[in-house]
Amino acid sequence: xxxxxxxxxxxxxxxxGLRAVLEAQPDIEVVGEAADGAAVIPLVxxxxxxxxxxxxxxxxxxxxxxxxxxxxTVDDPxxxxxxxTFENDEYVYEALRAGADGFLLKRARPAEIVHAVRLIAExxxxxxxxxxxxxxxxxxxxxxxxxxxxxxxxxxxTEREAEVLRLMARGLSNAEIATRLVVGTETVKSHVSxxxxxxxxxxxxxxxxxxxxxxxxxxx
Amino acid sequence: xxxxxxxxxxxxxxxxGLRAVLEAQPDIEVVGEAADGAAVIPLVxxxxxxxxxxxxxxxxxxxxxxxxxxxxTVDDPxxxxxxxTFENDEYVYEALRAGADGFLLKRARPAEIVHAVRLIAExxxxxxxxxxxxxxxxxxxxxxxxxxxxxxxxxxxTEREAEVLRLMARGLSNAEIATRLVVGTETVKSHVSxxxxxxxxxxxxxxxxxxxxxxxxxxx
DNA sequence: GCGAGCCTCCCCCGCACGGGGGAGACGATC
DNA sequence: GATCGTCTCCCCCGTGCGGGGGAGGCTCGC
Numbered sequence: 001x002x003x004x005x006x007x008x009x010x011x012x013x014x015x016x017g018l019r020a021v022l023e024a025q026p027d028i029e030v031v032g033e034a035a036d037g038a039a040v041i042p043l044v045x046x047x048x049x050x051x052x053x054x055x056x057x058x059x060x061x062x063x064x065x066x067x068x069x070x071x072x073t074v075d076d077p078x079x080x081x082x083x084x085t086f087e088n089d090e091y092v093y094e095a096l097r098a099g100a101d102g103f104l105l106k107r108a109r110p111a112e113i114v115h116a117v118r119l120i121a122e123x124x125x126x127x128x129x130x131x132x133x134x135x136x137x138x139x140x141x142x143x144x145x146x147x148x149x150x151x152x153x154x155x156x157x158t159e160r161e162a163e164v165l166r167l168m169a170r171g172l173s174n175a176e177i178a179t180r181l182v183v184g185t186e187t188v189k190s191h192v193s194x195x196x197x198x199x200x201x202x203x204x205x206x207x208x209x210x211x212x213x214x215x216x217x218x219x220x
Numbered sequence: 221x222x223x224x225x226x227x228x229x230x231x232x233x234x235x236x237g238l239r240a241v242l243e244a245q246p247d248i249e250v251v252g253e254a255a256d257g258a259a260v261i262p263l264v265x266x267x268x269x270x271x272x273x274x275x276x277x278x279x280x281x282x283x284x285x286x287x288x289x290x291x292x293t294v295d296d297p298x299x300x301x302x303x304x305t306f307e308n309d310e311y312v313y314e315a316l317r318a319g320a321d322g323f324l325l326k327r328a329r330p331a332e333i334v335h336a337v338r339l340i341a342e343x344x345x346x347x348x349x350x351x352x353x354x355x356x357x358x359x360x361x362x363x364x365x366x367x368x369x370x371x372x373x374x375x376x377x378t379e380r381e382a383e384v385l386r387l388m389a390r391g392l393s394n395a396e397i398a399t400r401l402v403v404g405t406e407t408v409k410s411h412v413s414x415x416x417x418x419x420x421x422x423x424x425x426x427x428x429x430x431x432x433x434x435x436x437x438x439x440x
Numbered sequence: 441g442c443g444a445g446c447c448t449c450c451c452c453c454g455c456a457c458g459g460g461g462g463a464g465a466c467g468a469t470c
Numbered sequence: 471g472a473t474c475g476t477c478t479c480c481c482c483c484g485t486g487c488g489g490g491g492g493a494g495g496c497t498c499g500c
């Protein structure tokens with residue numbers, strides 16, 4: 001069964017673009033569109049999409065409020081992928097706090113967009129978009145850590161996972177962490193994988209960066 | 221030809237211990253001992269050791285001053301390995317600033333001591349002793365970043381290496397860094413290796429940690 | 441002119457890492 | 471009692487990573 005997607009954006013052009021990109025994939029199906037946040041809830045109830053790709057900045061009801069409303073009022077709500085134009089849009093972080101599962105730049109390449117939808121649909125997070133952070137930093141991002149903070153708030157690491165992340169952030173290898181925690185390396189790998197998935201990090205380096213950026217660990 | 225080592229420590233017991241550990245190695249030779257910093261310079265001139273393993277806290281002339289004096293007055297000075305009892309000894313960081321090449325805990329296991337001497341002799345740095353940082357953190361290290369700061373001061377990264385480290389600290393892979401810098405991945409690997417060597421880091425994760433701890437990159 | 445340092449690229453190679461599965465044990469919750 | 475989440479451990483497998491070499495071209499300073 002294909003991944004079903006509902007597009008929510010006030011610009012028809014963007015909706016058309018997303019539709020074209022996504023429908024080119026055999027395993028992704030765009031089941032509906034909405035032009036503003038207010039129309040989302042009834043549509044979700046009727047169409048039951050797996051993923052809602054939602055713009056943040058919209059008239060009437062913005063992406064943040066729409067996200068809150070969705071999660072509050074709909075049973076078994078869809079996964080929410082926030083779409084934004086700007087790499088350092090504080091609305092995005094608000095949306096993540098509200099419960100969105102990931103975010104995506106409109107200028108992303110088609111392959112990235114497709115990848116993001118698939119990941120989100122699989123229940124993964126998409127919270128460490130390196131490209132976003134790079135761009136943000138290049139443009140003098142003064143609040144990049146807001147994103148990371150939102151990440152860890154939403155990450156919901158278990159106690160053990162948090163412990164593992166702390167040790168990763170001290171530079172320990174999986175084997176060293178295993179020794180330290182008196183468990184097998186396979187166990188550590190399992191925890192590390194969970195941490196990476198929850199943070200949306202690709203590798204341990206990115207996870208450690210997220211830990212620093214979020215204040216989960218602090219220099220000094 | 222073996223690595224020649226001069227031991228400098230005011231405690232005979234420590235000297236004897238280091239000698240026993242080091243001389244057990246076929247490729248390491250202890251060529252002399254000194255009980256305080258003042259005796260070091262003439263001994264170094266006469267014995268020309270590859271490595272001086274030097275205590276920091278000594279009567280008359282401490283390890284910091286002895287290090288400064290050595291580097292100032294001796295041509296082709298030996299590599300200096302600072303030996304310390306305490307994991308968070310600010311004298312050590314002073315010594316690193318003065319020009320020491322690495323530091324070592326007295327409580328380290330023999331294999332680690334041997335390893336440290338060999339590394340130092342080969343011209344490598346030993347500036348990211350994870351064990352030290354771990355212990356320091358466990359004991360409530362409030363100034364652990366002093367060590368890291370000293371590291372980067374001494375690391376003497378080239379412009380390119382610094383650039384690569386910055387990108388590593390943004391979570392980029394070697395391939396991504398290569399694309400960004402418009403060079404080959406082999407080139408990036410070469411720079412990364414240099415960075416790791418200069419920082420005494422074992423892998424990119426540790427390098428990124430050092431970057432954060434030193435303030436080379438900052439969260440937010 | 442010549443060397444030193446830097447940047448660039450190349451080779452081989454071992455291994456830790458991370459993805460993708462699964463599975464048993466335990467406690468809490470329903 | 472059944473279910474869920476967590477923690478634990480296991481398998482296979484591809485590959486990015488890092489160590490170990492080397493080498494050519496460039497600029498700078500002696």
